[in-house]
Amino acid sequence: MDFTLKVWRQKGPRDKGGFVSYPARNISPDMSFLEMIDVVNEGLIEKGEEPIAFDHDCREGICGMCGLVINGVAHGPEQTTTCQLHMRSLKFMDTITVEPWRSSAFPVIKDLVVDRGSFDRIIQAGGFVSVSTGGVPDANAIAVPKDNADMSMDAAACIGCGACVAACPNGSAMLFTAAKIGHLNLLPQGQPERLDRTLNMVDQMDEEGFGNCTNIGECSAVCPKEISLDFIARMNRDLIKASFIKAGAKKSE
Numbered sequence: 312m313d314f315t316l317k318v319w320r321q322k323g324p325r326d327k328g329g330f331v332s333y334p335a336r337n338i339s340p341d342m343s344f345l346e347m348i349d350v351v352n353e354g355l356i357e358k359g360e361e362p363i364a365f366d367h368d369c370r371e372g373i374c375g376m377c378g379l380v381i382n383g384v385a386h387g388p389e390q391t392t393t394c395q396l397h398m399r400s401l402k403f404m405d406t407i408t409v410e411p412w413r414s415s416a417f418p419v420i421k422d423l424v425v426d427r428g429s430f431d432r433i434i435q436a437g438g439f440v441s442v443s444t445g446g447v448p449d450a451n452a453i454a455v456p457k458d459n460a461d462m463s464m465d466a467a468a469c470i471g472c473g474a475c476v477a478a479c480p481n482g483s484a485m486l487f488t489a490a491k492i493g494h495l496n497l498l499p500q501g502q503p504e505r506l507d508r509t510l511n512m513v514d515q516m517d518e519e520g521f522g523n524c525t526n527i528g529e530c531s532a533v534c535p536k537e538i539s540l541d542f543i544a545r546m547n548r549d550l551i552k553a554s555f556i557k558a559g560a561k562k563s564e
C-alpha cells in the first residue's frame with residue numbers, strides 16, 4: 312500500500328511547527344502504524360534528514376506511551392492504541408494526517424512527542440493506601456464484593472495514554488482521573504484515604520489546566536481500554552461528599 316503522510320513537525324517546545332508531507336511506499340497491511348513510521352524514518356535517515364520523533368515503548372497496548380491523532384481521531388479509526396492499529400484499517404485512505412495530542416496541559420516536546428507529566432502529578436497527588444505492616448495476611452482475608460472487584464479491575468485497565476484528553480473538546484482529564492480514583496476507591500484497602508484522595512487528585516487535575524467535563528463522551532469513545540463514563544459519575548459523587556465533609560470540618564474549627 313502507498314500513502315502520503317502529512318506529519319506535524321516541530322523542532323522543540325518554542326518552535327511554531329507545521330505539517331510536512333512524506334511518501335510512505337510499499338507498506339504492508341499487517342504493519343502497525345508505528346512500524347509504518349519506522350519505515351518512513353529509515354528513509355529519512357538514509358537521506359540524512361531528521362527522523363520523525365514519536366513516543367512508544369511496549370508496542371503491545373499496555374504501557375500507554377504511544378498516542379497520535381490520526382486523521383483527526385485520537386489513536387485513529389479503531390478503538391485501540393496507536394501501536395495496535397494496523398495499516399489495513401487505513402486501506403481506503405490516500406492521505407493520512409498525523410498530529411500530536413493537542414492540549415495545553417500536554418505541551419509538545421518535539422514533533423509528535425508531548426509531555427504528559429501532568430498525569431504523573433495527578434497520580435502522585437493521590438498519595439498512598441494505608442496498609443498495616445507485620446506478618447503476611449492470609450490470602451482472601453479481606454473480602455471484596457465481586458461487583459466492586461470487577462469494576463475496580465475495569466478502572467485499573469487505564470494505561471494513562473491521554474487519548475481521552477486529546478479527544479475532548481474541553482481538553483478534560485476527567486475520564487483518566489476518575490479511572491485512577493475509581494480503581495482504589497472501590498476496594499476496602501482504598502477506604503481510609505478515599506475522600507482525601509478524591510479531593511487531592513481533582514485539585515491537581517484543575518491545577519494542571521485541564522478543562523471541565525460537559526458530558527460529551529468523546530473520551531470514552533476513543534479510550535483504548537473502554538473506560539466507562541460511569542467512573543466520572545462515581546468520582547463526582549465522592550467529590551461532593553468530600554467537599555461537604557471538608558466544609559463541615561472547617562465550620563466546626
Ligand code: SF4
Pocket residue numbers: 468469470471472473474475476486487490530533534535536537538
Ligand atoms: S481513560 Fe482511556 S483514554 Fe484516558 S488515559 Fe486512560 S486508557 Fe487512555
Ligand code: FES
Pocket residue numbers: 366367368369370371372373374375376377392393394395470
Ligand atoms: S507503545 Fe505501549 S501502549 Fe502503545
